[in-house]
Amino acid sequence: MAGGRDYGFDFMKSSHHEQRLPGGGSSSSSTPWLGGSGAVGATGAFAHTKEPEKKSDAELQADVVDFLKRRLQLGKGPATITEISDGTDVDLRKGRDEHVLEMLMANPKVEALHDQDPLQETAFTYMAKYAVTNKSELLQLINRCKGGICWEELKDTYSSVEGDMKAMQEAGKVIAVVNKETHKMNLYPRGDVFLTELPGSIRIKPGSEVAMTTEDMNQHIRRGEAVRISGQWFRVSSETVGNQTLRSAAPLTVTMNADLSVRKTDVFAEDMGAPVEDEGSATIGRVQQQWSAKGKVEPQYPLPLNGVYGGDTEFEGRAVRHGCCKSLRELWRETRAMVPGDPAELHQLMFKKNLTSSTDTSAFKKPKRKVDDGSAKRERRRLKRLAKRQKTARTYKTITNTHLEGTTIGKLLEGAGTSGGDRGGL
Known part of the structure; x- marks a missing residue:
């Protein structure tokens, strides 16, 4: 222990852990099993490679089901x-992954198609709940x-x-509603569609995301509502600068009763209704001249x-658009409280x-409700007691002691209308 204080722990010095490499070399790094960072490379004697973890049978089955689902959605068939082995590296033949084959046979989402020819392989296909392809x-x-x-039942169809x-x-052909309890979206048929034309003229070029109108559409349609231009359905843009918030996103419905709930921090990316004076474009100038020659008002209000x-x-x-315009909706909401709730009173006001x-309101009068004084309830109780007595009498008139028929005691019982067996015997 000369030259230092080892306190009996000198065997832990790195010099005692030098590794002898092939060819007589040495390395002072720690051994791989001690967690050292100087392990010998792939050509060394102490090379260490981590084997990939083997998947469980359930994970392999999930890989096969996903593979079959993708084939169904792409229309490739069973x-x-x-x-399956080429696409998922899961071998369903007897051997390594034969248990996965048994699991697929019992999976209700997978159908096994057996060919009559014994030389042909068994084919598998994914079974969607609904056979929809377009x-x-x-x-x-x-x-x-x-x-x-x-919607969850339709996602895997194609x-x-x-x-x-x-x-x-977006076109309003179906109604989408999110269930508040399950938070899943349900789809309902739209039924009869009520469409109305928006006022003013509209102009849009191919490849454009902004239409120009002769009317300020802020009075007729809201951001997020559906609008159809030349057979193509859109939503009036509600995109904001920066991250899109949920409160400013377009709803699932095609119409709304109020504007989107936005805050001061939500700035829309495109203006709506602000007049465009002159963009200095020669093309726009030519179009303006064409519209003026046609005697039309030049569109100057953008509709994003x-x-x-x-x-x-x-x-x-x-x-x-779907339904009546925004101004009529707001008028209805403002005058809603002025409309009487009683149909007869509404008829008089009309x-x-x-x-x-006509002044006749008899068709709107509600029929008077009959007051029950208790007589009907008493009558029901009386009829119930009477039916019970009749049932009891029929039961007691049945003679069950058939072995007494023809005897003196049997005649007495028949005359009395009772049975010794029902009365406990004589």
């Missing part, structure tokens, strides 16, 4: 055992389900189902949209305003 069949299915259908559902929802107009040529015409010529 997959054989060989195709947008038209999807709409027909929702229209048949009057009580609604859960590859573009999500885009088709959003397009139908949530998508790109896909027409081949510039569109000039009228836009369409007569005063010359909206009807």
